[in-house]
Amino acid sequence: MSNLWNFLAMLTFKPQPLPDDIRLDGLTAIVTGANVGLGFEAAKELASHGLSRLILAVRDLSKGETAKAEISQESPECEILVWQLDQESWGSIVTFARRVSDELGRLDIVLLNAGLKRLEFTRSPTCHEAHVQTNHLGTALLSLLLVEPLRRTARQTGKPSRMTITASSAAFSAPMQDILEPKGGRASSPGLMTRPHSSLV
Numbered sequence: 001m002s003n004l005w006n007f008l009a010m011l012t013f014k015p016q017p018l019p020d021d022i023r024l025d026g027l028t029a030i031v032t033g034a035n036v037g038l039g040f041e042a043a044k045e046l047a048s049h050g051l052s053r054l055i056l057a058v059r060d061l062s063k064g065e066t067a068k069a070e071i072s073q074e075s076p077e078c079e080i081l082v083w084q085l086d087q088e089s090w091g092s093i094v095t096f097a098r099r100v101s102d103e104l105g106r107l108d109i110v111l112l113n114a115g116l117k118r119l120e121f122t123r124s125p126t127c128h129e130a131h132v133q134t135n136h137l138g139t140a141l142l143s144l145l146l147v148e149p150l151r152r153t154a155r156q157t158g159k160p161s162r163m164t165i166t167a168s169s170a171a172f173s174a175p176m177q178d179i180l181e182p183k184g185g186r187a188s189s190p191g192l193m194t195r196p197h198s199s200l201v
């Protein structure tokens, strides 16, 4: 029943833009899964509040460039960089995080939003079920690797930095057994059934 109420609430909820007086001048932000959907809208919103530098972390660089062109049109003063990130690859996540440490002088805001929803069961190259890999394990590793650059900036500026992870109410549908003893998806379960587990992050 609560799922039905959640669904109805989603249909009627209207997201509000950030208040006009919020200014992000001088700040640097990363948004993952920024080429479409919630990530794209969040990136566009941040840029429109005077953000100085925005990193669009995307799987496909050409999709990222298209998103960059659209955001730049509305917020030409924001420097926008398109960087490759595939959360189905440990190597890609580590390379991305290293690049953050090496190339960004500061990091103030991180929105970890990249996520997957599929109906069928698929395995990532890491051998984990694809939802569990992308939505949970990949996001968790990236979050740990980005804590230090966020902390460093907070120490330098004396102001708090911020990391937000897009969650899903699908997590409430995960069976308690899977919360207590996660199995990471089984070959017999369709992707739809593993998404709730992957949303527990």
Ligand SMILES: NC(=O)c1ccc[n+]([C@@H]2O[C@H](COP(=O)([O-])OP(=O)(O)OC[C@H]3O[C@@H](n4cnc5c(N)ncnc54)[C@H](OP(=O)(O)O)[C@@H]3O)[C@@H](O)[C@H]2O)c1
Pocket: 032, 033, 034, 035, 036, 037, 038, 039, 058, 059, 060, 063, 085, 086, 087, 088, 113, 114, 115, 116, 117, 134, 135, 166, 167, 168, 169, 170
């Ligand atoms: N929309 C909703 O109603 C809703 C509800 C609850 C939770 N959420 C969560 O909110 C987040 C965004 O949802 P959305 O509706 O905006 O989804 P979306 O439109 O499907 O966008 C998902 C984004 O994640 C990227 N992505 C997928 N797999 C990736 C990977 N392995 N590595 C890096 N990036 C990857 C996609 O890149 P490509 O374009 O290259 O595929 C895309 O940019 C997800 O985490 C989702 O679980 C959404």
